[in-house]
Structure formats: C-alpha cells, structure tokens
Amino acid sequence: MHFNPKQFLRNIPLHFMILPGLVLIIIFSYIPMAGLVIAFQDFSPISGFREITWNGLDNFCYLFELPGFRQVVWNTIFISIMKIAAGLTVPVIAALLLNEVRINGFKRSIQTIIYMPHFFSWVILGGIVVDVLSPSSGIVNMVLKSLGMQPIQFLADNNWFPYILVITDQWKEFGFGTIIYLAALTSIDQSLYEASIIDGAGRWKQTWHITLPGIRPIMILMLTLSLGNVLNGGFDQVFNLYNPLVYESGDILDTMIYRIGLQEAQYSVSTALGLIKSVVSFAFIGFGYYLAYRFAKYRIF
Amino acid sequence: MRNKTRGLPALATAIVLSLVLSACSGNNAANNKATGDSSGANALAETENGPLTKYDPPIKLRSTMNETGKETLAQGDTHSNNVWTRGYEEELGIKVSYDWIVADANYNDKMNVTMASGDLPDLLKVSTVQFEQLYKAGMLEDLTEVYDKYASDLVKEYYSEEDGAGLKPVTKDDKLYAMVSFGGSLDSSDMIWIRKDWMDKLGLSEPQSMQDIIQIAEDFTFKDPDGNGKQDTYGISLNKDLPINAFLLGYHGYLETWTQNAQGEIVNGTTQPEVKNGLAELQRLYKEGVIDPEFGVKDFAKAMEDVNAGKSGILFLPQWAPFQVKDMIKKDKNVNWVPYPVQSIDDQPAKTQNHLGLGGVFAIRKGYEHPEALIKLLNFQAEKMFGESAKTERAKYLNGDTGLGFQNAVVANLPPNKNVKAQDEVEIALETKDTSKMGLEAKLFYDDIMAYRGGDLDKWHMERIFGPLSSQSVIKHYRDKDLIVMNEFIYAPTKTMNSKQATLDKLRAETFVKIIYGSLPVDDFDKFVTNWKKLGGDQITQEVNEVVKGN
Numbered sequence: 073m074h075f076n077p078k079q080f081l082r083n084i085p086l087h088f089m090i091l092p093g094l095v096l097i098i099i100f101s102y103i104p105m106a107g108l109v110i111a112f113q114d115f116s117p118i119s120g121f122r123e124i125t126w127n128g129l130d131n132f133c134y135l136f137e138l139p140g141f142r143q144v145v146w147n148t149i150f151i152s153i154m155k156i157a158a159g160l161t162v163p164v165i166a167a168l169l170l171n172e173v174r175i176n177g178f179k180r181s182i183q184t185i186i187y188m189p190h191f192f193s194w195v196i197l198g199g200i201v202v203d204v205l206s207p208s209s210g211i212v213n214m215v216l217k218s219l220g221m222q223p224i225q226f227l228a229d230n231n232w233f234p235y236i237l238v239i240t241d242q243w244k245e246f247g248f249g250t251i252i253y254l255a256a257l258t259s260i261d262q263s264l265y266e267a268s269i270i271d272g273a274g275r276w277k278q279t280w281h282i283t284l285p286g287i288r289p290i291m292i293l294m295l296t297l298s299l300g301n302v303l304n305g306g307f308d309q310v311f312n313l314y315n316p317l318v319y320e321s322g323d324i325l326d327t328m329i330y331r332i333g334l335q336e337a338q339y340s341v342s343t344a345l346g347l348i349k350s351v352v353s354f355a356f357i358g359f360g361y362y363l364a365y366r367f368a369k370y371r372i373f
Numbered sequence: 374m375r376n377k378t379r380g381l382p383a384l385a386t387a388i389v390l391s392l393v394l395s396a397c398s399g400n401n402a403a404n405n406k407a408t409g410d411s412s413g414a415n416a417l418a419e420t421e422n423g424p425l426t427k428y429d430p431p432i433k434l435r436s437t438m439n440e441t442g443k444e445t446l447a448q449g450d451t452h453s454n455n456v457w458t459r460g461y462e463e464e465l466g467i468k469v470s471y472d473w474i475v476a477d478a479n480y481n482d483k484m485n486v487t488m489a490s491g492d493l494p495d496l497l498k499v500s501t502v503q504f505e506q507l508y509k510a511g512m513l514e515d516l517t518e519v520y521d522k523y524a525s526d527l528v529k530e531y532y533s534e535e536d537g538a539g540l541k542p543v544t545k546d547d548k549l550y551a552m553v554s555f556g557g558s559l560d561s562s563d564m565i566w567i568r569k570d571w572m573d574k575l576g577l578s579e580p581q582s583m584q585d586i587i588q589i590a591e592d593f594t595f596k597d598p599d600g601n602g603k604q605d606t607y608g609i610s611l612n613k614d615l616p617i618n619a620f621l622l623g624y625h626g627y628l629e630t631w632t633q634n635a636q637g638e639i640v641n642g643t644t645q646p647e648v649k650n651g652l653a654e655l656q657r658l659y660k661e662g663v664i665d666p667e668f669g670v671k672d673f674a675k676a677m678e679d680v681n682a683g684k685s686g687i688l689f690l691p692q693w694a695p696f697q698v699k700d701m702i703k704k705d706k707n708v709n710w711v712p713y714p715v716q717s718i719d720d721q722p723a724k725t726q727n728h729l730g731l732g733g734v735f736a737i738r739k740g741y742e743h744p745e746a747l748i749k750l751l752n753f754q755a756e757k758m759f760g761e762s763a764k765t766e767r768a769k770y771l772n773g774d775t776g777l778g779f780q781n782a783v784v785a786n787l788p789p790n791k792n793v794k795a796q797d798e799v800e801i802a803l804e805t806k807d808t809s810k811m812g813l814e815a816k817l818f819y820d821d822i823m824a825y826r827g828g829d830l831d832k833w834h835m836e837r838i839f840g841p842l843s844s845q846s847v848i849k850h851y852r853d854k855d856l857i858v859m860n861e862f863i864y865a866p867t868k869t870m871n872s873k874q875a876t877l878d879k880l881r882a883e884t885f886v887k888i889i890y891g892s893l894p895v896d897d898f899d900k901f902v903t904n905w906k907k908l909g910g911d912q913i914t915q916e917v918n919e920v921v922k923g924n
Contacts, residue, residue, distance in 0.1 A: 116506060138876060139908060202670055227670040228890070315613040316882035317669045317890065323879075331875045338872060 111344040131344035140323070147234070148324040151305045154238045156298045160291060162242050163249030167287075168279060170250065171257050183254075187247030194244075198312030201240050202227065227313060230321040237322065241309060252294070253287055260286035292364045299360035303349045325349055422745075424525035424752045428466030432743050434783075436496040437487070438471045439480040441780045447772050456770055457754075457782045465753055467746055469783050495741040496750075496783065497734075501542060504734045505865040508550055514737040517549045519745040525752040527760055531555065534789040538729055541924065542864050543736075552751060554732035557789030558859065562725040563619040564847045565716070566688040569709040571598035583623035583718035586687070587658070593686035594663045609658065610685035611668040612676035615885055619689035621651040622715040622723050630726040631862040631917055639861050639918050642726070643881060644905055649898040650718075655889045669886050683708075692792070692844035695834035702833040710837065712844045714851065724856045729863040735784045747784065754782045763813055775817050792838075793852065796845035803841060815839075864924065867916035873909030880904060 080087075111132075114125040135141055166186065173179040189197060207213050207223035217223055226232045264282050273281065305324030314322040325345065333342025438452050446455055452474045461467045472494050475483045484499055488507070499507065507513050524532075532539050532555065539555030567580070567589060575596050580586050590608025592598070599606055611617065618628050627642035634640050642648070658664055665685065668676065677697055679685060688694055694710065701708045717723035735751075737744040756762055757770045758779060771778035779785045788794075791814065798815035799822065802808050808816060821835035837843050851857050866874065884901040887893040 134872070139880075139904075199675065202667075202675060206667055208667065225667070225670075228667070313670075315670050316615075316879075316886040317892075319879060319883050331879070341872075 108343060108347055110340050111347045113340055115340040115343075131340050132348070134341060135345055135348075140319075141328075143320065144323050144325060144328050147321060148303055148305045148326075151234050151237055151310075151322075151324060152302045154234070155241055155306070156295070156302065158238050158242050159245065159249060159298060160295055162246045164253055164287070164291065166246055166250045167253035167257060168283065170254060171283075172275075183247065183250070185247075187251065189244040190248040192244070194308035194312045197240070197244060198309075201236075201313060205236070228315065228317040230318055233314070233318040233321045237306070237309060237313065240313070241306060244309075249294075252290060256287040256290040257283065288367075292367055296357070296360035296364045300353050300357040302356045303353050422522065424523055424528075425465065425749060425756065427464060428743075428746075431462060431466040431468050432746065433468045433470065434496055434743070434746055435470055435472055435494040436783050437480075437484065437494055437498060438474040438783070439477045439498075440474055441477050441777070445772060445777045445780050452781060455781050456772070456778070460757070460770070461750065461753065461783070465746075465749055467750065469750075493738045495738050496747055497736045497738060498784070499734050499736065501731060501734060501865040502871075504543060504551055504736060507736060508545060512739050513550045514739050514741060514744045515548050515550065516552065516737065516744055516747070517547075519748055520549055520552070523745045523748040523752070525755065525760075527755045528748070528751050528786070531755070531786060531788050535729075538863065539731070539789065542729075542731065543734060544924075551734045551736035552747060552784070552786070553734050554784075554786045555789050556730040556732055556787060557791075558727040558729050558857075559790045559793050559848050559852060560692055561728045561730055562691060562848050562851055562857070563622055563689065563715055564691065564694075564712045564725070564844060565619050565714070566690060566694050566710050566712050568593070568598070568686040569711040570707050571686045574598055574600070580713055580716055583716045583723070586623065586716050587654070590658065590663045590687055591661065594661070598686060599683055605684070607665045607679075607685040608663040609665075609687045610676055610680050610689075611664055612671050612673050613669050613882075613886065614673060615882065616673075616689045617651070617655065617885075618726065619715050620655065621648055622725060623718050624648070624651040624654070625717075625721060625723070626651050627726045627858055629728070630858060630860045631921075632858060633861055639914070639921050641910065641914060641917075644902045644910065649895060652885060652888050652898060653895045656891055656895060659889050660891055664889070669890060692838060692848060694844065695837040699831075699834045703830045706830055711842060712837070712847045714847050714856070722854075722856060724858045725851050726858045726860065728860045732786075750782075750784050751786055754779065754785050759788060759813070767813060774813075793845050793848050796839045796843060796849060799839045800841050800846070861921055862917050864920050867913060867920060869909050869912045869916055873913065876908055877905055877910060877913075880908065 112126060112128060114127045114130075170179055170182060173182070204210050205212055205226040207225050212226070213223040224232065226236050260283065264286075265278060268278050268282060303325055305326060307324075307326035307330065310322055310324055310327055311330070314327065329342045329345050332338050332345070440452060446452070450456065453471050458469050461469050472487070473483060481500055481503075484503060487493065488499075488503060493512065497503075497507065497513075504513075534555070534557055538558070539553055540549060543549065543551040543553055565580075565586065571593055572579075572589065575592050575598055577589055577592060578585075580589060593606055593608040595604065597604065597606070609620075621628050624647045626645055626647035628648060630642040631639050632642055655664070659666070665671070665676070665679065671679075680688060681698060681701055683701070688698075688710070690697065692712075694712070698708075698710050701710075715723040715725055735747055737747050757766050768774045768776075770782075779787070795812065795815040795818055798811045799819050802811055802815070802819050803822065808819060811819060818835055818839040821832045822840050825832035825836045839845055880901065884893065884897065888895055888897060
C-alpha cells in the first residue's frame with residue numbers, strides 16, 4: 073500500500089483509462105450538487121438561478137411542520153432496517169442450504185426459480201402480489217381459510233403492510249443475493265473442511281466454524297453497502313403497492329418526495345427533503361465503513 | 374515510448390467526450406443566433422394581413438414538441454418534417470423548427486428546464502402553471518390586437534363558446550396573453566354506466582332516482598345477475614382513486630368543484646355536508662358487500678380487469694367509458710353497458726359537475742417579431758380540419774380521416790363541445806337516413822355506427838358514444854335541461870394550492886377510503902373538515918375567492 077513513484081509513472085497509461093469515468097462522475101454527480109442550493113431558496117423554474125430569493129431554512133421548517141412527517145421518517149427507517157436485516161439473513165440461509173444440495177440439476181433449477189423475480193419490475197410484481205394476497209381469491213388467504221382462520225386484508229391493514237413490504241422485497245431479491253454468497257462459498261479453502269472432518273466436526277460444526285466465518289467479509293460488505301440505503305424504503309415497491317388505507321404505515325420519504333416534488337412541482341421543498349436524506353445516508357455509510365473496518369478489516373483507502 | 378502510445382486512446386476518448394459535450398451547448402447558441410437574425414430582416418416584408426396570408430420571404434419560428442406516438446405520422450415522416458410542417462412552410466411561409474422533441478410524459482419537466490435556462494422558444498406551449506410563471510416574469514407578448522386582427526371566423530367562433538370561458542384563464546387585465554386548446558366543458562360530465570343486460574335479466578326497470586341505483590346495485594350483488602349460481606358479483610366498481618363523483622352527485626355533493634353558496638362565497642365541494650351523506654351510504658353498501666371488498670388496494674387498471682371479467686355491473690366513468698369495456702362485447706355480444714344521467718336521492722334534480730378542459734396554453738415569447746404567426750398557425754389547423762379545405766385535405770393532414778394526426782400540428786384546437794353536436798347530427802341522420810347535411814366528423818361516426826349495426830362488433834363503442842342511447846345523448850340531456858354545475862375556479866392553482874394541495878389530497882383519500890371501509894365512523898368526516906381547513910384549506914378558499922372575484 074506504499075506509494076511507489078516509479079510504479080506510478082510506469083502505470084500512467086493505465087491511470088489515463090480512469091479519466092473518462094472520472095469526467096463522467098464529475099459532470100453527472102458532482103456538478104449537479106450545485107443545484108442543492110435551491111433547498112435554501114424560494115426557487116421558481118422560470119427565473120431559475122438568475123433571480124435568487126434566499127429563504128434560509130424555511131423549506132426545512134415547512135417539511136418538519138407537515139402533518140405526518142415524523143410518521144413518514146419513522147416508516148422509512150423501520151421498513152429499511154427490517155429490509156436490511158432480512159437481506160442479510162435470508163440469502164445467507166438460502167445459500168447455505170443450496171450449498172448442501174448435491175444434485176447439480178436440482179440445485180440449478182432452484183437457483184433459477186428463486187432469482188427470476190429479480191428481473192421483473194414492481195409494476196408487474198405489484199399486480200401479482202395484489203392477486204396472491206387477495207382476501208377473496210388469493211392463495212395465501214385460501215390457505216388461511218382452509219385452516220379455519222379469517223381472511224386477512226394484508227395490503228389494506230396497517231399492522232401487516234410494512235411486513236408485507238419486507239417479505240415481498242425478499243421474495244423478489246433473495247435469489248439474487250444468494251448468488252453472491254454462493255460465489256463466496258466457493259472461495260473457502262476446501263482443505264479446511266477436510267481437516268475439520270479429521271478432527272471429527274459434523275456438518276453443523278463445519279458450517280458454524282468454517283463456512284460462516286468464511287463468508288463474513290462479504291456479509292459485512294453487503295451490510296456496509298445497504299447501510300447507505302437506509303433511507304431508501306424502495307420507491308418502486310411502495311408506490312406500486314400502497315393505497316390510502318395504509319398511508320399511515322407505508323408512506324416513505326421517497327413517495328412523499330414524489331408527491332410533493334413532482335406532482336406539486338415544489339422543487340425547493342423536495343430538494344430539501346432529498347438533502348436531509350443524503351446527509352443522513354452519508355452518516356450511515358460512514359458508520360458502515362467503520363464497522364467494516366472494525367470487524368472485517370475491510371477498507372477502501 | 375510504447376507506454377505513452379498505449380495511453381493515447383484513453384486520452385483521445387476523454388478529449389472526444391469533452392468535445393461532444395461542449396458541442397451540445399455550442400450548437401444551441403448557434404441556432405439562436407441564426408433565428409434572431411433572419412426574423413429581424415423579415416419584419417418589413419409582410420404586406421397583406423389576412424388570416425392565412427403567406428409570409429414572403431418566409432419567417433422562422435422555434436417551438437417545442439411532445440411526442441404522442443409515431444403511428445399518427447405518415448410513413449417516412451418525422452415530427453420535425455411532416456405534412457403539417459411542410460404545409461406551414463408552403464402555404465404560410467412559416468418555417469417551424471423544434472428546439473426539442475420529447476415523449477409526452479416528460480414534456481412538462483423539460484419545459485420547466487427550458488424556462489429555467491432562459492433560452493425560450495418563440496412559441497411557448499406550456500401548462501397553466503407555467504403560463505402563470507411566465508406572465509408574472511413579464512416574458513409574454515400581448516396578443517390582444519393580433520388576435521382581433523388575424524383570427525379567422527372559424528377560430529373566433531370556437532373561442533366564443535361557453536361565453537368565451539376558454540380564454541378567461543389567459544386574460545389578464547383585459548389583455549390576452551395566450552391562446553389555448555379549449556375542448557369545452559361538456560365532455561367532463563359525470564354519468565352512471567349500468568349493465569343493461571343484467572337489468573333485463575333481473576327484470577329491473579330504468580333508474581329514476583338514487584334509490585333505484587342503490588336497489589340495482591344490491592340486486593346485482595345478491596340476485597346472481599350472471600346466472601352462474603354463485604354470489605360472485607358486485608354492484609358497484611370502485612378503485613383506490615375513489616371515482617365516487619357520480620355517486621355523490623346524487624346527494625348534491627360536488628367533490629371536485631368550487632361552487633358559489635347562498636352568501637355568494639366560493640366554497641370547496643369536498644367539505645360540504647352533502648358529501649358526508651353520500652359517504653354514509655357508501656359505507657353501508659360496502660358493509661353489505663355491494664362494493665368489491667378489496668377496492669382499496671386496486672388501481673384503475675386492476676378494477677377494470679374485474680369489470681371486464683363480468684364481476685361488476687355499475688361504473689362511474691365519463692363519456693369515454695365504452696373504450697374501457699369494448700372487448701367485452703367482442704367476446705359476448707349480449708353484454709350491454711348503457712349510460713344514465715346521475716340520479717337524485719330527493720326531489721331536487723341531480724346535476725353533473727363540469728370542468729373547463731384546457732388541453733394546453735400557447736403563448737409567444739416577448740420580443741418575437743411575429744406574434745401573429747401563432748394566430749395564423751391556429752387558423753391554418755382549423756381550416757385544414759374543419760374549414761372549407763377540410764373536404765379535400767382533412768385526410769391528408771390527419772393521416773387518415775379519423776386519425777389523430779392533429780397532434781403533430783405545432784398548435785391545435787378542436788371545436789369545443791364538438792362531440793355533443795356531432796351526436797345531434799348522427800341521431801337525426803340515423804332517423805332520416807339523410808346524410809347530406811352532416812358535418813365531416815359526424816359522418817364518420819355515423820358510418821362507424823352503421824358498421825356496428827351491420828355486425829362489426831369492433832365499432833360498438835361508437836354506438837354508445839354517439840348513437841341515440843349514448844354518453845353524448847346523456848350530455849345533451851344535461852345541457853338541454855340545465856343540469857350542469859360549473860367549477861367556478863378555472864384559473865391556475867393559487868400559491869397555497871401549490872404548497873398544500875398534496876397534503877390535503879392525501880388527507881381526503883385516507884379519510885374517505887377508511888370511512889367507506891368502515892374503519893372510521895362517518896362522523897369522522899367532521900374532523901376531516903376541521904383538519905382540512907386548518908391545514909391550508911381555509912387559506913386556499915380565501916385565495917380562490919380573491920382570484921374569482923378579481924377576474
């Protein structure tokens with residue numbers, strides 16, 4: 073990791089290859105940041121940046137005074153944290169189970185089936201979810217009814233809705249997440265298993281002492297990456313599934329930005345909201361990197 | 374040395390990239406310059422000033438375009454070069470060019486960006502909100518004189534409909550700052566669509582009152598109208614966007630409308646006590662099972678799937694409803710959706726609530742040398758589609774007689790309330806079999822209906838929109854019997870509307886759906902009204918009163 077001038081000079085052509093990427097990032101990610109100033113202005117698209125009326129923190133105050141704003145923040149955090157937790161456990165378990173399957177054809181077909189939903193958009197999946205969870209004709213409620221229970225309006229009940237979001241999100245994504253862990257599993261040194269068998273370790277002990285520690289760095293990496301998304305409840309999903317009955321538990325920052333910013337054209341307010349999101353997310357990413365460094369010695373610099 | 378040459382491609386890529394990027398902005402600047410120069414030189418050239426006189430030498434006009442679908446264009450044509458743009462150049466001497474052409478859905482956003490950039494096209498096609506911003510910034514040309522002087526009789530006739538309401542939103546201090554695409558208000562009328570075949574099967578007679586509608590809805594639910602021996606149908610089709618206007622009108626609740634009360638104040642229909650009565654009845658019907666118990670999670674498309682699967686028998690939709698169910702008829706020609714006017718729960722007649730439909734606002738950038746060009750373009754479009762030349766040239770300009778090719782015209786305005794007039798002509802022609810006095814469009818509708826009657830089930834919707842028993846005949850009934858309540862607020866959203874309407878709409882949707890579901894008592898409507906007022910409703914009402922009385 074030491075800076076080596078000689079090596080650097082030798083690799084100058086390689087460094088040039090980064091240039092287009094850097095230029096793109098500067099143009100499309102850094103220059104637009106200047107636009108964040110409209111969060112502190114009374115921005116009107118017509119006068120644009122030529123006539124600027126600063127209004128300090130008014131837009132932020134307006135946001136905090138909106139009825140239900142706290143609820144929306146709480147919903148967002150609650151839903152994302154559950155999603156992150158599920159996203160860390162479900163794919164790992166699925167990967168471990170798949171890893172135990174010895175018949176290759178069976179393993180492959182399972183894998184294909186479970187990662188298929190990843191490729192569908194929420195517009196399509198939303199329709200499927202509504203059908204599957206329908207109280208009168210959906211398969212879930214048919215099972216409940218055959219067990220003698222009352223049908224449940226999963227998508228119209230505030231007690232259920234956040235959990236349905238987490239479950240359906242996992243349904244869509246866990247197969248794809250599994251691929252990463254399966255790849256990580258193949259990189260574990262097989263001789264460790266052979267040694268442990270000689271020491272008399274069973275399947276369970278092997279999993280606990282070799283496999284899980286083996287994929288720990290990847291798990292930490294995935295956690296780090298997902299922490300940056302802690303304020304993204306998943307706009308597509310919520311937007312396609314929610315309805316007035318579950319605004320209370322399902323409205324998240326992104327859907328709020330959409331309603332306020334795009335439908336009502338309040339650019340300043342939605343920028344302010346986006347800025348809050350970014351700042352909080354940045355803090356979470358920092359925290360994530362700290363965790364990654366602390367527990368997995370993972371560092372980017 | 375070798376290393377250096379290997380680095381070159383990367384360097385070259387970077388340079389090319391930056392060139393391309395700078396070229397984008399450079400190009401624009403060059404364009405502007407060119408336009409400015411040429412239009413200045415032409416100011417003197419114009420001699421005669423008729424509605425359709427040709428500019429010689431030709432002038433240039435920059436505008437923008439929303440792309441509504443390639444199928445409206447003739448083979449090989451593009452949005453920037455088609456029968457309209459060629460017509461403008463050949464017959465009017467106006468070279469129309471588009472600064473940008475984007476998909477319809479992105480048009481508004483792109484226009485916001487363009488307005489912010491300060492580089493405005495000569496002809497601005499904007500929304501009412503954007504018009505208001507441009508007007509306030511003093512960036513629009515006064516069109517009062519050029520309209521008087523240049524507008525053709527046809528165009529003037531269109532804008533005089535409904536007491537000239539179409540131009541009111543764009544008139545400020547008696548000065549006209551824009552033209553509009555004004556479709557009239559009649560097509561926005563609410564009505565009730567009922568499965569007539571189910572009514573016949575159950576021996577029900579035509580609804581005369583709200584009580585009848587409720588009775589029909591209940592019978593559709595409990596008396597097995599589809600005859601499959603199962604109770605699997607619902608009386609009323611709803612979805613999560615709550616299309617309940619036609620229902621509430623029976624209780625004289627005008628949900629979407631600003632109306633004048635006895636004291637002469639403008640009040641919002643949403644918060645009036647009549648709405649509460651209607652909600653109470655909907656709650657009762659929901660409890661009974663007359664409304665799909667899952668409507669709260671279904672969007673419009675999902676709810677229409679159920680309707681098309683024969684699950685419900687009453688629809689609250691405006692005049693275009695037949696398009697949504699036309700495939701049902703192709704599968705089973707006994708299916709018969711028939712529109713009825715809204716019905717009343719008491720001895721007061723029920724009325725529809727209508728809105729002024731502005732399809733777009735067309736303004737001229739301040740400083741453009743030929744503001745009259747806008748008027749001429751409108752004259753031209755009216756002439757080619759509805760004037761004398763329509764007889765020979767309509768098909769060419771529309772890419773087929775019934776085509777939607779007018780969307781490719783740089784500015785377009787269809788005759789307001791043309792549909793109900795066409796229905797008049799169609800009905801007479803169907804009786805007398807005399808088609809000689811029909812207008813061009815009415816004749817096409819008539820032909821479609823004759824085709825349907827001859828067995829072409831593809832044309833059923835034309836029968837239900839323009840035939841004797843059709844949505845336009847319901848609209849005619851409203852018009853002739855004076856059963857229309859007009860929305861008094863026809864202007865751009867007020868300041869507080871801009872910042873609070875989203876919150877208020879959310880509050881309303883949440884409360885109303887919950888009341889119908891029965892998870893909130895009906896009396897929570899009063900709490901909703903209090904909250905609505907507190908959260909900005911009172912301020913909006915005050916602003917609306919100021920605007921309406923000031924105009």
